[in-house]
Amino acid sequence: MAGTGKAHLRNGEALLRVEDLVVQFPVGRTGLVVNAVSGISLDVLKGETLGLVGESGCGKSTTGRAIMQLPRPNSGSVQFEGKELTAMAGDEMREARTRMQMIFQDPVSSLNPRRKVRDIVMEPLTIWDRGTKADRSKLVDRVLEEVGIDPQRASESQPHQFSGGQCQRISIARSLVLDPSLIICDEPVSALDVSVQAQVLNLLEDLKARYGLTMIFIAHDLAVVKNISDRVAVMYLGKICEVARSDDLYHEPAHHYTNVLLQSIPVPDPDVAVQRRAIEGEPPSPVLPPSGCRFHTRCPAAAARCSAEEPQLREIGDGHFVACHYPVHGGEAPVTVRSSGTAA
Amino acid sequence: MTAIITAPDHEVPATTELIAPKISRYKRMFPTVGVLLSWMFLLTLTFMAVFADYLPFIRSTQTVVKASGRSGVRFGFGPGFTAWFGTDTLGKDVFAKCIYGARVTLFVGVLATIIGLTIGGILGLAAGYFRGWVDRVVSILTDCLLALPPLLLAIILVFRLDDLKAKWSWISWLDRRWQITLTLGILAIAPLARIVRAQTLSLREREFVLAARSLGAKNGRIVVREILPNLIPTMMTVAFTGLGILIAAEGALAFLGLSVEIPTPTWGKLIDDNKNKIDVAWWAEIFPSLMLFLTVLAFSVIGDRLSRRFDIREAGV
Numbered sequence: 001m002a003g004t005g006k007a008h009l010r011n012g013e014a015l016l017r018v019e020d021l022v023v024q025f026p027v028g029r030t031g032l033v034v035n036a037v038s039g040i041s042l043d044v045l046k047g048e049t050l051g052l053v054g055e056s057g058c059g060k061s062t063t064g065r066a067i068m069q070l071p072r073p074n075s076g077s078v079q080f081e082g083k084e085l086t087a088m089a090g091d092e093m094r095e096a097r098t099r100m101q102m103i104f105q106d107p108v109s110s111l112n113p114r115r116k117v118r119d120i121v122m123e124p125l126t127i128w129d130r131g132t133k134a135d136r137s138k139l140v141d142r143v144l145e146e147v148g149i150d151p152q153r154a155s156e157s158q159p160h161q162f163s164g165g166q167c168q169r170i171s172i173a174r175s176l177v178l179d180p181s182l183i184i185c186d187e188p189v190s191a192l193d194v195s196v197q198a199q200v201l202n203l204l205e206d207l208k209a210r211y212g213l214t215m216i217f218i219a220h221d222l223a224v225v226k227n228i229s230d231r232v233a234v235m236y237l238g239k240i241c242e243v244a245r246s247d248d249l250y251h252e253p254a255h256h257y258t259n260v261l262l263q264s265i266p267v268p269d270p271d272v273a274v275q276r277r278a279i280e281g282e283p284p285s286p287v288l289p290p291s292g293c294r295f296h297t298r299c300p301a302a303a304a305r306c307s308a309e310e311p312q313l314r315e316i317g318d319g320h321f322v323a324c325h326y327p328v329h330g331g332e333a334p335v336t337v338r339s340s341g342t343a344a
Numbered sequence: 345m346t347a348i349i350t351a352p353d354h355e356v357p358a359t360t361e362l363i364a365p366k367i368s369r370y371k372r373m374f375p376t377v378g379v380l381l382s383w384m385f386l387l388t389l390t391f392m393a394v395f396a397d398y399l400p401f402i403r404s405t406q407t408v409v410k411a412s413g414r415s416g417v418r419f420g421f422g423p424g425f426t427a428w429f430g431t432d433t434l435g436k437d438v439f440a441k442c443i444y445g446a447r448v449t450l451f452v453g454v455l456a457t458i459i460g461l462t463i464g465g466i467l468g469l470a471a472g473y474f475r476g477w478v479d480r481v482v483s484i485l486t487d488c489l490l491a492l493p494p495l496l497l498a499i500i501l502v503f504r505l506d507d508l509k510a511k512w513s514w515i516s517w518l519d520r521r522w523q524i525t526l527t528l529g530i531l532a533i534a535p536l537a538r539i540v541r542a543q544t545l546s547l548r549e550r551e552f553v554l555a556a557r558s559l560g561a562k563n564g565r566i567v568v569r570e571i572l573p574n575l576i577p578t579m580m581t582v583a584f585t586g587l588g589i590l591i592a593a594e595g596a597l598a599f600l601g602l603s604v605e606i607p608t609p610t611w612g613k614l615i616d617d618n619k620n621k622i623d624v625a626w627w628a629e630i631f632p633s634l635m636l637f638l639t640v641l642a643f644s645v646i647g648d649r650l651s652r653r654f655d656i657r658e659a660g661v
Binding site for chain 1: 550551552554555556557558559560561562565569570573574576
């Protein structure tokens, strides 16, 4: 896979448009770099939820953070509400960040353990000095109630006095008070119990409907992403392999990686025979990624072409894009003139 | 009838279950005996040192003890009712000297800790938060300070400050007490800066710092609001433990003859003065040593307690 290309980007007004995003981290002083994100392109329309899935270390979270410019990407463009974020600096950047907010994986680590919960939720308003003190109080109380936290208790308790699920609700409240247009959820439920996961997911869906939020939902759990997302992008080793509407992706995965991922979802029925093919080996090192399709080292359908030529994202159905030469369905990719791929 | 009989059967385990957590919570909130004694000792000592001039049972350090026709000169009195800790070779009350000595010792210890904490804290915070060249410079500085033998550095500094004081009139206020405070304060910078730097390095990677940045907080606000509150427990703990060490260091300097000007007593000086007379009059040597020992111990016990207390809170997180 390793799909580059922008075939899946839609014309017209997108709230967020990411093109050829590259993020690299140096490995000590060796001169080598970790290719965390290698040229991915995304777009999110207003009111849409984009799911971003992939296994650990495939660059999902880095993508989310690079969109916020924390850290700044090495190259590529991020257009948010028509403005180019990568060119911004200083106060302009700080201002722009308030229009998008992030919810983190670890609900406890994302809240300062030594501050009162209500102050934490109030913090964004204090930083930007919005409204009068009374206005702020009223807004914070309303948002806290909306996410199901008692404002009274929040004003006298610290984060460790709340459960993980409650802490995540507090995080959500904090991200909502600035009234952002985009929320990046970085594995918001991975650290929670299944029952609490459902509550938080329901809350996110309610809020999404009520405020018309646009979300990027990062997760490694396909079942979680399926319910909340309109469109899902599957990532592998810093590249996008497949983009499709949520239902299409789950019913007819085209990429072999997506297929394997879906087959690895456990079926809670002891009578169902285990027939899934386990994926072999570990993901290759992002320091020296494989040539051609980055998945060819583990792909059940790999052929000679896969290690030589990098597949491009191409449309195989309505709004269904895949970066694979020999997808599960949708036919073999036409042979391109360039055989070395475009990433070089 | 049977209902009445069976009822207590159910209630007995219920009550024990209710009481058990109460006791453990009580135990956790209430300081242990050692900590309580430490606080009592330090508070009493501080109180007596501050109000020594007004307390009737503390003699002046300048008067020779005389009672029932006898003079206290040449260790005239042993520990007893007349002079609690006995008298020294000049006939002065050792107890009074211990209390007045605490003034200098506590002053030097507390102020040196504050100097070290402020400068070391700012350096460590800047190094840990900004990294890059700031970190390089601070690290080199602290490494240099740590590489020098502390006692040697202290001796050189005190002598040097003596010379400078004679040369420059604008530091004429810098008597030995301030010189020692300054010297010990400088010595305390390096270890404190290191600890604060390490702690800051780990805190700045926490997600709440990233969250604050994504909310648009500036560096100053992140440092003051997000990082500093999380550093305070560590700094408190280190300060209390360090205070004990600095007090002992002051004693060591005095033992080497680098103490405050002649009439003012300090514990270190008392120990130094009477070290050869221990066969004749153990009390003049042992009691100041005991005061020093107990004070250092008390600070360590409290520091230890503080670190555990904050640990529990961290574990609760």
